Amino acid sequence: MTQPIPLHRDDPSKAPLVGNIKVTRQDWLNVAKDILISDGIEQVKILPMSDRLGVSRSSFYWYFKSRQDLLDALLDHWQQTNTAALVAKAGTPAQSVTQAVTFVFHCVVNPQIFSIPFDFAVRDWARRSATVRAVLHASEDARIAAIQAMFQRHGYPEIEALTRARILYYMQNGYNDADLQEPLEHRMKMVPHYLYGFTGRHAPQHEIDDFRAYCQAIQTGDTP
Amino acid sequence: MTQPIPLHRDDPSKAPLVGNIKVTRQDWLNVAKDILISDGIEQVKILPMSDRLGVSRSSFYWYFKSRQDLLDALLDHWQQTNTAALVAKAGTPAQSVTQAVTFVFHCVVNPQIFSIPFDFAVRDWARRSATVRAVLHASEDARIAAIQAMFQRHGYPEIEALTRARILYYMQNGYNDADLQEPLEHRMKMVPHYLYGFTGRHAPQHEIDDFRAYCQAIQTGDTP
DNA sequence: CAAGTATTGGACATAATTGTCTAGTCTTCG
DNA sequence: CGAAGACTAGACAATTATGTCCAATACTTG
The missing domain is CATH 1.10.357 (Tetracycline Repressor; domain 2)
Structure with a gap:
């Protein structure tokens, strides 16, 4: 079950310019990285991240299979x-x-x-x-x-x-x-x-x- | 509201020799220290500690006002x-x-x-x-x-x-x-x-x- | 031993978190 | 324009944590 990265974000010219910019898998990763750095891995929680991104908590599960899936991706990124x-x-x-x-x-x-x-x-x-x-x-x-x-x-x-x-x-x-x-x-x-x-x-x-x-x-x- | 240390433990000769040895404030602190060292402060949780000590979770609150109270004591001890x-x-x-x-x-x-x-x-x-x-x-x-x-x-x-x-x-x-x-x-x-x-x-x-x-x-x- | 104090166990209330499911909206592309 | 796919919101369930209260038990002391 692969989770594709939104195509319209791959080409920046196709992305909406103001407002209503959708979050991407990378956005979740960036927030997770910020929180990891400032507060430690234990504080990388889905609800606070969704609040910061301004989207629903359940949207997270479209991009990642689970919290562990996000953490694996974060470690890869590092x-x-x-x-x-x-x-x-x-x-x-x-x-x-x-x-x-x-x-x-x-x-x-x-x-x-x-x-x-x-x-x-x-x-x-x-x-x-x-x-x-x-x-x-x-x-x-x-x-x-x-x-x-x-x-x-x-x-x-x-x-x-x-x-x-x-x-x-x-x-x-x-x-x-x-x-x-x-x-x-x-x-x-x-x-x-x-x-x-x-x-x-x-x-x-x-x-x-x-x-x-x-x-x-x-x-x-x-x-x- | 002071939390006295059990008297029968101050004099080792009065302590029961085998079995049924009550946990002390120091016992809680020792377990907390172990967990802090091995798993980090986020993992210092009351329920797992009480499990390891073999006592009820609520006994904790006799020795410490709250979880924060334990953490303060732990830092003092360090x-x-x-x-x-x-x-x-x-x-x-x-x-x-x-x-x-x-x-x-x-x-x-x-x-x-x-x-x-x-x-x-x-x-x-x-x-x-x-x-x-x-x-x-x-x-x-x-x-x-x-x-x-x-x-x-x-x-x-x-x-x-x-x-x-x-x-x-x-x-x-x-x-x-x-x-x-x-x-x-x-x-x-x-x-x-x-x-x-x-x-x-x-x-x-x-x-x-x-x-x-x-x-x-x-x-x-x-x-x- | 009995009375009083120290200590513990279990029930209860509350909150935070992860994860699932489904209906619905937005975007893209033929 | 309209259908397929991409994405989101909100309700629901389960788990785990903190903290309070009170009755029951263990220990100490007179």
Whole structure:
């Protein structure tokens, strides 16, 4: 029993312009994502969502078989945005390791590419659902493997590449929600230290300088 | 309207030895804590708890005014165990900074003193409750301040002491639940690097050696 | 042991939530 | 325009939760 997505919304030109715009499956997913991020998965309830969308609660069941069906779709969506984005960034060819690290870090900086609150929310969710936990762990492994591969492409031996990948990845997890308010600049400045702090070596000044330049570029928006 | 704790439980010698042992306010709190840790605060529900305790659901209301009353008590309990434990450990006089750091780290290692899963669960909870968030932030400030004071007692200037305190504290948050399975040894080995990685200096070999020795002692159980 | 207090069980009321079913409306397309 | 399909509203049923009340039972103390 498939639930087709409304055709008239696929082509935006055919959609009504004002008023009476019908909700779509994606609209339900967006609201669910918002609530997941702000209040946790337990609060993703059908009645409040329908209220927010201004439609009847029972309309929900046209788009989704059940609440669980929605949650599955939500998890899929997370995997196909956040994880795919980070893996893609880690795989982007770069001229230096510093530039490559900056690409990865790009995800943390740009909410358009990667949603940190979404990641936090899914991690919460995983604490209560074994299936979500499995998806999360697979995603984390994929992310770290991608970053590790990046370091290996730039000449680091396997073990050191893995260590650096873990540090770079867990760096973002070390902050909680409150700290996300902290200026990004502060977090970016720490990256070179994270990368070298564990190896017993100093970060070369030219890498630090390069990194700062790249970060500057990220914030002004003119980076790949 | 005060809710006294059953007297016959205060003196263990007066408690029935087998069977028919009445549940106490603390029993309810323990079950609530277990559920909070494993399933999140949303799952702390009265009916399932009474089932697990083998008593009627309505008995709950003798010990607690309402569900919210239980949650408040639970949060109090967390603050008076975890936060107090860490602050006390940070305040313990030590002969060297390495030993002092080891005392703090003791909390992370010994579940009897400090429950990491409890901390994680409360952090989750704080995402959904402003009042819990306020308590959590106050606790985190108190913890970091205590660690900072420790470094200052050992001669570090204010700013560097704060930086080191943050690193030492956030180190534990960088791991998620899955990583708690990881051998403690691995985490302990990273401490000296965390402490020096950010400052651009190397950890002196004798400090690393000292730290390893203290960690060894922690695991064999013969430390203060 | 008896009286009084502490503690529990079960009935009752209320509300929130998920899910089903059906009649009806709106949209698209031949 | 008119029929088929896409979508929605509202009634209904079932489940699960919170909280109140009161009678019954267990425990303590004189």
